Amino acid sequence: MALGLTGYVVLAIILLTVAAFFMARSRAKSTAGGDIRLLHSLPNYYGYNAAMFAAVPAFGVLMIWLLAQPMIIENSVFKLIPERIVSEGSSRGLVMSDVRRVAEGLDIAVAQGALTDDEADNIRTEFKDVRSILGSVGVALGSNVEPEVLYAAQQYRAKSETGTFWMSVAVVALAALGAALAIFVTNADFRARNTVERGALALLILAASLAILTTVGIVLSMLFESINFFRLHPWTDFFFGGSWAPNFRGDSDLSILPLLWGTLYISVIALLVAVPIGLFAAIYLSEYAGPKTRSAAKPLLEILAGIPTIVYGLFALLTVGPALVSIFGRGEAGLLGVDWMSGATAVLTAGLVMGIMLIPFVSSLSDDIINAVPQSMRDGSFGLGATHSETIRQVVLPAALPGIVGAVLLAASRAIGETMIVVLGAGAIAKFSLNPLEAMTTITTRIVSQLTGDTDFASPETLVAFALGLTLFVLTLGLNVLALYIVRKYREQYE
Amino acid sequence: MNDMRILERDVDTNTIKIAARGVQVYYGDNHAIKDVDVDIQDKTVTAFIGPSGCGKSTFLRCLNRMNDTIDVCRVEGDIHIDGEDIYDKRVDPVQLRAKVGMVFQKPNPFPKSIYDNVAYGPRIHGLAKNKAELDEIVENALRRAAIWSEVKDRLTAPGTGLSGGQQQRLCIARAVATEPEVLLMDEPCSALDPIATAQVEELIDELRQNYSVVIVTHSMQQAARVSQKTAFFHLGNLVEYGETGNIFTNPEDPRTESYITGRIG
Numbered sequence: 001m002a003l004g005l006t007g008y009v010v011l012a013i014i015l016l017t018v019a020a021f022f023m024a025r026s027r028a029k030s031t032a033g034g035d036i037r038l039l040h041s042l043p044n045y046y047g048y049n050a051a052m053f054a055a056v057p058a059f060g061v062l063m064i065w066l067l068a069q070p071m072i073i074e075n076s077v078f079k080l081i082p083e084r085i086v087s088e089g090s091s092r093g094l095v096m097s098d099v100r101r102v103a104e105g106l107d108i109a110v111a112q113g114a115l116t117d118d119e120a121d122n123i124r125t126e127f128k129d130v131r132s133i134l135g136s137v138g139v140a141l142g143s144n145v146e147p148e149v150l151y152a153a154q155q156y157r158a159k160s161e162t163g164t165f166w167m168s169v170a171v172v173a174l175a176a177l178g179a180a181l182a183i184f185v186t187n188a189d190f191r192a193r194n195t196v197e198r199g200a201l202a203l204l205i206l207a208a209s210l211a212i213l214t215t216v217g218i219v220l221s222m223l224f225e226s227i228n229f230f231r232l233h234p235w236t237d238f239f240f241g242g243s244w245a246p247n248f249r250g251d252s253d254l255s256i257l258p259l260l261w262g263t264l265y266i267s268v269i270a271l272l273v274a275v276p277i278g279l280f281a282a283i284y285l286s287e288y289a290g291p292k293t294r295s296a297a298k299p300l301l302e303i304l305a306g307i308p309t310i311v312y313g314l315f316a317l318l319t320v321g322p323a324l325v326s327i328f329g330r331g332e333a334g335l336l337g338v339d340w341m342s343g344a345t346a347v348l349t350a351g352l353v354m355g356i357m358l359i360p361f362v363s364s365l366s367d368d369i370i371n372a373v374p375q376s377m378r379d380g381s382f383g384l385g386a387t388h389s390e391t392i393r394q395v396v397l398p399a400a401l402p403g404i405v406g407a408v409l410l411a412a413s414r415a416i417g418e419t420m421i422v423v424l425g426a427g428a429i430a431k432f433s434l435n436p437l438e439a440m441t442t443i444t445t446r447i448v449s450q451l452t453g454d455t456d457f458a459s460p461e462t463l464v465a466f467a468l469g470l471t472l473f474v475l476t477l478g479l480n481v482l483a484l485y486i487v488r489k490y491r492e493q494y495e
Numbered sequence: 496m497n498d499m500r501i502l503e504r505d506v507d508t509n510t511i512k513i514a515a516r517g518v519q520v521y522y523g524d525n526h527a528i529k530d531v532d533v534d535i536q537d538k539t540v541t542a543f544i545g546p547s548g549c550g551k552s553t554f555l556r557c558l559n560r561m562n563d564t565i566d567v568c569r570v571e572g573d574i575h576i577d578g579e580d581i582y583d584k585r586v587d588p589v590q591l592r593a594k595v596g597m598v599f600q601k602p603n604p605f606p607k608s609i610y611d612n613v614a615y616g617p618r619i620h621g622l623a624k625n626k627a628e629l630d631e632i633v634e635n636a637l638r639r640a641a642i643w644s645e646v647k648d649r650l651t652a653p654g655t656g657l658s659g660g661q662q663q664r665l666c667i668a669r670a671v672a673t674e675p676e677v678l679l680m681d682e683p684c685s686a687l688d689p690i691a692t693a694q695v696e697e698l699i700d701e702l703r704q705n706y707s708v709v710i711v712t713h714s715m716q717q718a719a720r721v722s723q724k725t726a727f728f729h730l731g732n733l734v735e736y737g738e739t740g741n742i743f744t745n746p747e748d749p750r751t752e753s754y755i756t757g758r759i760g
Contacts, residue, residue, distance in 0.1 A: 376603035384616040384673055385593030399606045
């Protein structure tokens with residue numbers, strides 16, 4: 001595909017940056033009379049400085065412009081659409097997306113030669129079948145194009161074109177200006193090294209703040225959607241109601257409690273599996289295994305952590321579930337001759353498999369923590385005539401306990417947030433039950449099912465997913481903070 | 496009898512508690528202890544001195560088989576305690592360590608209460624029939640380690656909360672509580688200040704009445720102050736062993752003299 005105007009702008013900035021680098025470097029050398037010992041910084045620093053001034057502001061403005069332009073243009077085009085077009089049951093947002101689609105279609109048609117640039121600007125629905133022209137280049141439209149929509153789309157294109165043109169001018173000018181300024185200040189006394197240092201610092205701060213801002217953004221978006229949900233649905237039902245029965249015709253029971261029950265029940269079973277096995281594995285690896293066994297067994301155990309959770313889900317559905325059914329189900333044909341379990345999906349299935357998934361998590365963290373217990377503790381215990389297992393039980397584990405609790409809490413927060421295993425292994429029935437052989441459902445499973453399929457983002461049945469997600473987030477965040485606090489407190493004890 | 500012990504005097508008894516013959520220790524390919532013969536007497540403080548890496552701590556750890564916990568370590572030769580070969584296959588190293596207590600360089604109280612730290616040994620060896628007896632054992636051990644008056648009001652407080660000197664005395668109390676016959680001390684004062692060191696040294700002198708004490712130390716003054724017999728190790732060899740007074744005033748081997756006067760080490 002040929003480069004768009006924006007592509008050429010990026011190319012121009014890069015060229016300007018490279019040119020600025022070399023020009024600043026050679027200017028620095030020449031102001032020092034060829035003796036680079038007279039320069040404040042190494043010549044390359046002058047180059048980096050100029051390159052930085054050329055590229056950073058230009059790319060910054062480019063990015064902001066690219067983000068802001070569609071919003072501004074959409075706002076102005078918006079006013080062109082008369083009330084009549086916004087028909088019953090539809091909204092301005094939908095009409096706007098039609099406008100965008102027609103505008104894109106016109107672009108593609110021009111690119112493929114189905115229309116000339118001039119035709120695209122002046123075409124009228126009265127004279128030509130715009131829908132079939134756009135259809136011929138691969139842009140299918142749901143209905144015939146209204147003249148107003150077409151006009152809005154043409155306006156949209158025209159404004160975009162002007163905007164992009166001015167953006168190119170501004171950005172390239174900015175790059176040139178920055179480069180010129182940096183080259184102008186370059187002389188033997190200019191402290192380019194310090195400027196580059198500040199640039200490096202700014203880059204690192206930017207990376208750190210992007211990560212944090214993204215988190216804040218995610219939380220805020222969840223928060224706003226949750227607020228929307230609570231406008232449509234009573235919060236008392238969400239937090240204190242007793243049943244989960246979404247109904248897409250409206251009037252649903254949307255209570256988190258049955259889901260929370262399923263989530264916690266499955267997580268508890270998973271931890272009952274993962275904590276003893278993981279902890280014992282960690283004790284063996286860190287206390288008894290020789291260096292050879294350890295170096296072989298530890299990576300093998302950690303392979304478990306690399307298996308995608310969807311694979312665990314399949315394992316639950318196809319292997320563990322049927323195996324459990326053959327033990328607890330099938331009446332006389334089963335191993336126990338009972339008929340307690342009807343389907344492969346059950347709390348126990350999901351819990352067992354999730355427990356297996358968490359084993360490496362618990363063992364790897366506990367192993368690190370047990371290794372951090374100073375050898376002098378073990379020596380002290382051995383020196384008093386304690387056996388190895390007495391030493392572990394009475395000295396090593398109590399010393400490592402806070403860290404192990406932290407590891408278990410981290411594992412718990414993974415279990416609560418786990419999705420694929422429960423989607424495949426736990427079933428879809430929301431209920432309060434103590435029977436681990438019954439199918440139950442979890443918060444994550446319901447989020448998936450509320451948001452898949454044909455959804456309308458204005459109904460409480462869909463928006464409840466955000467409230468569920470937010471609750472889940474708060475829950476796991478709390479567990480993580482608690483776990484990290486405990487682990488950190490423990491670390492301080494020995495350092 | 497070893498000819499290095501001719502000059503002995505001022506020792507309470509002549510009973511030999513530990514007899515080592517031809518002891519060799521290897522760490523992998525590294526020959527750490529070379530053919531050491533030594534007789535350690537009962538109710539005596541024996542000091543092992545020598546420059547860092549000379550093998551004195553390694554030899555000490557042979558005496559209660561603590562080297563068994565190090566995979567690459569291999570011990571050859573005979574070590575007899577009360578005439579019994581401690582490296583015999585029938586000897587349980589766990590039982591041996593109950594008989595030969597050890598105090599380490601760095602105070603290493605367990606992350607438990609002061610009481611539980613001292614009661615640890617008696618509990619695992621079943622030395623007390625009931626709670627009252629255990630209380631008595633703990634109190635006696637703490638009294639003998641000269642720390643009872645400082646901790647008697649806070650026996651339930653964690654042992655790690657004590658000061659360095661108190662922690663080391665707690666560790667000594669912990670070792671004493673299992674009623675060992677030999678007490679091995681691996682540089683017990685290296686992490687302590689002079690006041691705590693003086694307290695521990697006083698304690699060592701008192702412990703001599705009941706135990707055979709073997710102490711590894713880097714401080715020659717300390718060896719001179721607390722011990723009756725001194726052994727000088729150099730590069731894995733036992734260079735000289737004898738009466739402490741003689742070793743420090745009239746060493747036979749030129750290497751001993753060089754070390755004591757500060758020329759090597």
